[in-house]
Amino acid sequence: MAFDRLIENIVKMQNPTVAGLDPKLDYVPESIKTKCFEKYGKTLEGAAAALFEFNKALIDALYDIVPAVKPQAAYYEMYGWQGVKALCDTIAYAKSKGMFVITDGKRNDIGTTMEAYATAHLGHTDVAGESIDAFGADALTVNGYLGTDGIKPLAKICDSDDKGIFVLVKTSNPSSGELQDMKLETNESVYEHMGKMCEGWGEDLMGKHGYSAVGAVVGATYPEQLGEMRAKLPHTFFLVPGYGAQGGGADDVKNAFDENGLGAIINSSRGIMCAWKKQGLTEEDFAVAARKEAERMRDEIVGCIGKIKLG
Numbered sequence: 508m509a510f511d512r513l514i515e516n517i518v519k520m521q522n523p524t525v526a527g528l529d530p531k532l533d534y535v536p537e538s539i540k541t542k543c544f545e546k547y548g549k550t551l552e553g554a555a556a557a558l559f560e561f562n563k564a565l566i567d568a569l570y571d572i573v574p575a576v577k578p579q580a581a582y583y584e585m586y587g588w589q590g591v592k593a594l595c596d597t598i599a600y601a602k603s604k605g606m607f608v609i610t611d612g613k614r615n616d617i618g619t620t621m622e623a624y625a626t627a628h629l630g631h632t633d634v635a636g637e638s639i640d641a642f643g644a645d646a647l648t649v650n651g652y653l654g655t656d657g658i659k660p661l662a663k664i665c666d667s668d669d670k671g672i673f674v675l676v677k678t679s680n681p682s683s684g685e686l687q688d689m690k691l692e693t694n695e696s697v698y699e700h701m702g703k704m705c706e707g708w709g710e711d712l713m714g715k716h717g718y719s720a721v722g723a724v725v726g727a728t729y730p731e732q733l734g735e736m737r738a739k740l741p742h743t744f745f746l747v748p749g750y751g752a753q754g755g756g757a758d759d760v761k762n763a764f765d766e767n768g769l770g771a772i773i774n775s776s777r778g779i780m781c782a783w784k785k786q787g788l789t790e791e792d793f794a795v796a797a798r799k800e801a802e803r804m805r806d807e808i809v810g811c812i813g814k815i816k817l818g
């Protein structure tokens with residue numbers, strides 16, 4: 508199962524974190540932008556080339572210490588098809604460096620359309636008998652609120668193609684409680700019920716390290732719920748956004764882990780991409796600063812949870 512590969516990367520690097528690649532043109536240093544605009548003009552193509560250069564430098568700075576990257580699709584779509592190409596190129600580059608790639612797309616729809624999303628992001632597209640990877644990520648974030656028929660096509664591809672999904676359970680944003688904290692007739696909350704559905708969807712997709720291919724997104728900004736979910740969902744691997752720029756710290760995420768220091772991967776996007784700002788460096792030093800911040804984040808979290816080991 509895909510999360511076995513992720514877990515093995517985490518244990519090898521002793522690092523349960525993922526670097527978010529949410530590139531905006533504002534974050535890209537002038538030197539890269541100038542080079543790309545000279546080549547392609549101030550066009551979507553020029554912008555997308557700059558994003559890819561920026562991402563490549565971040566990946567080069569991180570791939571030997573950070574096990575995974577999480578490109579957020581919105582930041583690529585914002586630059587049109589040229590941006591989407593930069594997403595494809597980023598995924599391919601990160602994979603060529605041995606990183607586990609989680610596309611943050613939060614896709615959801617009815618079963619037939621989810622089958623298309625699953626094929627696009629995780630499977631192989633059939634082109635007149637030729638089977639081709641469209642995006643080729645290892646895992647995709649999805650919204651499970653359309654129910655089981657929306658998840659089934661993804662589960663099928665997780666099984667056949669060694670992929671994983673992270674289903675939104677308790678998101679990190681300030682308004683997440685408006686719906687997700689509501690109590691059902693059974694007195695459980697909506698997020699708790701969604702978490703249980705993830706355990707159910709993952710039942711036939713168990714990996715060798717105790718976690719299924721159906722993971723959950725649970726925000727670092729809700730540490731109590733994170734601990735509650737860890738206790739209630741023993742086979743569900745967590746993707747935990749909200750560390751860094753959204754205010755979460757190591758103390759907030761420590762409850763996401765099991766007794767072996769496994770069970771979760773903590774994301775930081777702006778905190779890593781824009782680390783130079785906090786380190787008193789120039790934007791040209793963004794990659795050095797990103798590595799320093801990734802090391803600091805790793806050490807802070809591992810300092811709280813201890814050595815990470817296979818059970």
Ligand SMILES: O=c1ccn([C@@H]2O[C@H](COP(=O)(O)O)[C@@H](O)[C@H]2O)c(=O)[nH]1
Pocket residue numbers: 527529579611677678679680724725726748749750751752753774775776777778
């Ligand atoms: O509940 C959620 C689900 C996803 N995200 C995504 O994670 C990153 C967070 O970025 P930071 O810069 O580290 O705040 C971003 O891509 C979100 O779309 C989330 O924040 N919360």
